[in-house]
Structures are given as C-alpha cells and as structure tokens.
Amino acid sequence: MRIAVISDIHGNATAFEAVLEDIDSQQGIEGIYCLGDNIGYGPEPEKVIEMMRMRNIPSVLGNHELAIKQPESLSWFNPTARRSLEKTLTLLSPESKTYIAKLPTYLIVDDCRFVHGFPPDSVTTYLFEINSNGIKYTLDRLEERVVFIGHTHELLIAEYDGTAVISEPLYRGTVQLDPGKKYLINVGSVGQPRDGTNPAKYVIYDDEANELIVRFVPYDIHDTVNKIHQAGLPEQHALRLL
Numbered sequence: 001m002r003i004a005v006i007s008d009i010h011g012n013a014t015a016f017e018a019v020l021e022d023i024d025s026q027q028g029i030e031g032i033y034c035l036g037d038n039i040g041y042g043p044e045p046e047k048v049i050e051m052m053r054m055r056n057i058p059s060v061l062g063n064h065e066l067a068i069k070q071p072e073s074l075s076w077f078n079p080t081a082r083r084s085l086e087k088t089l090t091l092l093s094p095e096s097k098t099y100i101a102k103l104p105t106y107l108i109v110d111d112c113r114f115v116h117g118f119p120p121d122s123v124t125t126y127l128f129e130i131n132s133n134g135i136k137y138t139l140d141r142l143e144e145r146v147v148f149i150g151h152t153h154e155l156l157i158a159e160y161d162g163t164a165v166i167s168e169p170l171y172r173g174t175v176q177l178d179p180g181k182k183y184l185i186n187v188g189s190v191g192q193p194r195d196g197t198n199p200a201k202y203v204i205y206d207d208e209a210n211e212l213i214v215r216f217v218p219y220d221i222h223d224t225v226n227k228i229h230q231a232g233l234p235e236q237h238a239l240r241l242l
C-alpha cells in the first residue's frame with residue numbers, strides 16, 4: 001500500500017491544488033487520506049470541500065469541523081479563529097455542512113489509524129500535551145502499527161520499540177521505517193504550516209518499502225493572501241502564510 005496523507009488544509013484551495021498535483025505526479029499512490037481541519041482560517045472552504053468530495057478523499061473530523069457541527073464549541077477558540085469560523089459558516093453550502101457533520105473521528109485502513117488530534121480518536125488533544133509515557137500507553141493499546149495525526153501543523157515522528165518512545169522533528173525527504181516498531185506521525189499542514197517554512201506539506205507512506213516520504217510543495221502563497229483579504233478574514237491568517 002502506498003498512500004498520501006494530508007492534513008489541515010484550512011480553506012487554502014490554492015495550496016490544496018498544488019498538493020494534489022504533486023500527489024498525481026508521484027508513482028503508484030493508491031489512496032489519499034485526510035486528517036481534518038479542511039476548513040477554517042482560509043478563504044475557500046467550500047471549494048476545498050468540493051475538491052475533497054470530487055476526489056473521494058476520506059477525511060476524519062478536525063476541531064474546526066467540530067465547531068461547524070456544534071456551534072457551541074466556537075467558545076473554545078481564540079477570538080481571531082472564532083471570527084474566521086463565523087465567516088466560514090457563511091461560505092459553506094448546506095451540502096458541505098451536512099458532509100462535515102458526518103465525518104468520523106478516526107479511520108483505520110490496513111495497519112494505519114488516522115485521527116486529527118491524538119489517538120485513539122481525539123479531535124482536540126494536541127500532541128505536545130502528551131508526554132512520552134502517554135504516547136507509550138496509547139500505542140501499547142492500539143492494534144495499528146502506524147498512526148497519522150495533524151492538528152499542530154508541525155512535522156514530527158515518534159517511534160516506539162515496545163520499551164521507549166523517541167520523538168524527532170521530520171524534515172523534507174525520506175525516512176526508512178523499522179518494521180518492528182510502532183510510529184506516531186504528525187504530518188504537518190497543507191494550508192497553514194507552522195513548522196517555520198512556508199511550502200505546503202504532506203507525507204507519502206509505503207508499507208512495503210517501509211518508507212515515509214515528507215513532501216514540501218511550493219504554491220502561490222500571494223494568491224491565497226489576496227483571497228484572504230478579499231474575503232475580509234483576519235489579517236493574521238494571511239501573515240501566517242508568508
């Protein structure tokens with residue numbers, strides 16, 4: 001199985017288009033899986049959802065989708081994120097809201113689990129809130145060998161050999177995985193990276209080659225910035241992309 005895993009598109013359709021083009025240019029990708037937060041912050045949430053549905057990309061629920069599904073959870077967000085979510089609500093069609101409301105909190109495919117925040121199924125927990133004992137405890141109780149998460153918009157790999165957890169940042173390029181270890185992989189963000197570099201990020205996982213490939217994809221950031229301005233979204237969301 002050779003799959004692409006994407007996360008945190010955040011209404012940035014320009015970045016998403018560039019990532020899909022990059023995925024389509026790769027050899028032998030059998031599926032694309034998405035870790036949620038497809039909307040919020042960015043200017044084109046409706047277009048992103050339409051693209052997801054057109055390409056039949058399975059997605060889990062992110063905390064921004066949760067806010068659309070349960071508007072009372074808007075109070076958890078900081079005022080700027082809340083303002084953009086309120087705007088996002090006005091940009092989504094009823095069909096897209098229904099689609100969002102039906103997203104599952106986790107997905108399992110073969111030996112992989114997909115969840116937005118932290119396994120087994122948390123939409124809101126950040127990886128940095130959990131220490132290595134917590135990661136160990138969780139991975140011990142999961143049947144799947146590889147867990148993909150998003151939510152932090154950062155790139156990280158935690159490997160577990162049954163004794164200790166070692167966490168390291170992930171960079172562009174290929175990581176050889178050990179078939180005898182379990183992994184928790186934070187895949188970064190397509191539409192609003194927070195890893196200190198501005199290209200869109202996603203990963204390719206190959207369970208036969210036991211390989212993880214981290215892709216950095218340049219896209220027209222100024223196009224997204226202009227659209228954020230045109231939509232009247234908070235300036236911070238534009239500045240964060242530059």
Ligand SMILES: [Fe+2]
Pocket residue numbers: 008010037062151152153
């Ligand atoms: Fe996010």
